[in-house]
Amino acid sequence: MDGEDGKLFQASSTAAEQAAAEKYLARASQHPVIWAVRAAALDLLSVAPGSSVLDVGCGLGEMSTAFAHTVGPDGSVAAVDLNPAMVAAARDDHVASPQDAVVTYQVADVTSLDLGADFDVVWCERVLQHVSDPDAAVGSMARSLSPGGRVCVVDADWGALVVDGVDPALTTRALDAFRLKLRQPTIGRTLHRRLVEAGLADPMVRSVHPIATSLADAASVIPVLDRRQADLVAEGDRADWFDSLELADARGCLLVAMPIYVAVATKPSRTSVLV
Ligand SMILES: C[S@@+](CC[C@H](N)C(=O)[O-])C[C@H]1O[C@@H](n2cnc3c(N)ncnc32)[C@H](O)[C@@H]1O
Numbered sequence: 001m002d003g004e005d006g007k008l009f010q011a012s013s014t015a016a017e018q019a020a021a022e023k024y025l026a027r028a029s030q031h032p033v034i035w036a037v038r039a040a041a042l043d044l045l046s047v048a049p050g051s052s053v054l055d056v057g058c059g060l061g062e063m064s065t066a067f068a069h070t071v072g073p074d075g076s077v078a079a080v081d082l083n084p085a086m087v088a089a090a091r092d093d094h095v096a097s098p099q100d101a102v103v104t105y106q107v108a109d110v111t112s113l114d115l116g117a118d119f120d121v122v123w124c125e126r127v128l129q130h131v132s133d134p135d136a137a138v139g140s141m142a143r144s145l146s147p148g149g150r151v152c153v154v155d156a157d158w159g160a161l162v163v164d165g166v167d168p169a170l171t172t173r174a175l176d177a178f179r180l181k182l183r184q185p186t187i188g189r190t191l192h193r194r195l196v197e198a199g200l201a202d203p204m205v206r207s208v209h210p211i212a213t214s215l216a217d218a219a220s221v222i223p224v225l226d227r228r229q230a231d232l233v234a235e236g237d238r239a240d241w242f243d244s245l246e247l248a249d250a251r252g253c254l255l256v257a258m259p260i261y262v263a264v265a266t267k268p269s270r271t272s273v274l275v
Contacts, residue, residue, distance in 0.1 A: 009083075009130040018085045024223065025059045031221050033210040033260070037154060038063070038125070040206050041262040045152050050074040051120040053101075054144055056110045056137075057081055057127030061090030061103070067123070068100035075101040078115060080108035111136040118146045125154040128191070129184045138198045145267040151200065152264045157188030161222070161258040165248030166241070174233045174241045178224035181232055191263035200265035211257040215249035218256040225256065 009021060028034050047053065052075060053067040064079035071077065081087045084107050091105040108115065110124065111133055122141045128134045141151050158179055163171050179185040192205040212218035219225040224232050227242045248254040 054119040056124045077103040113140045122151040147269040159186035164255040165253040166244040188261035195265040203265040207259045
């Protein structure tokens with residue numbers, strides 16, 4: 001999960017970084033907040049059986065598998081990720097069922113998709129925060145849709161992450177250091193605007209605003225709270241930061257909160273604005 005500034009979750013990760021990224025995704029997928037956000041997004045989308053779905057930045061492919069079940073054998077799912085190791089992991093993890101759609105896996109960059117223009121649904125969860133040009137990514141996803149097709153983007157807003165219970169100046173330094181590791185730390189609040197600016201219609205936006213008061217709970221999805229990822233914080237602050245978090249947790253005084261946004265929009269029948 002760690003890397004140089006702005007380089008979390010990149011294709012060029014080492015074997016150790018890839019193993020850490022896979023562990024992080026597997027751990028996060030056990031967390032109820034991740035599934036609460038997915039449920040909010042799926043509620044907006046209501047994907048129909050027989051649909052063709054593109055899961056961009058599929059990670060370990062959990063949602064690709066879930067969509068394969070939802071759309072059934074008459075539908076199709078294409079799962080893509082920039083990172084070949086992640087595509088391989090998703091393919092290896094996949095358990096095919098005759099009741100489900102076939103899932104195809106391939107390496108692709110969300111900013112330059114070249115998979116045709118006939119998907120009914122494009123899903124992009126927790127990917128745009130890692131992308132250097134999110135507008136290029138949204139444009140590329142819009143072009144992958146058939147007229148009337150819908151894109152759903154899901155992302156955190158790390159700029160609105162709050163931690164209470166630890167010295168405020170230390171908290172600011174630690175969270176700022178973490179945000180520097182992300183290419184788009186405030187992407188969540190911009191999703192709605194980016195879909196509109198890409199020429200998509202009928203935008204809908206929701207947010208899920210989880211609050212945690214247990215360090216173990218929060219650290220399982222928020223890397224900067226996880227001592228195993230201590231190098232996300234400046235060396236001089238590490239001991240103080242993690243000791244202070246643990247003290248606040250032990251005293252029952254810790255609070256962590258952050259909004260996660262979901263935005264959905266539709267490709268209009270007349271597509272000239274998108275190209
Ligand atoms: C935090 S993970 C999310 C994975 C999955 N969508 C999920 O929600 O479990 C981010 C994923 O985006 C992928 N990614 C990063 N930049 C990308 C890009 N430019 N194009 C496609 N995938 C990208 C990473 O390889 C990683 O698998």
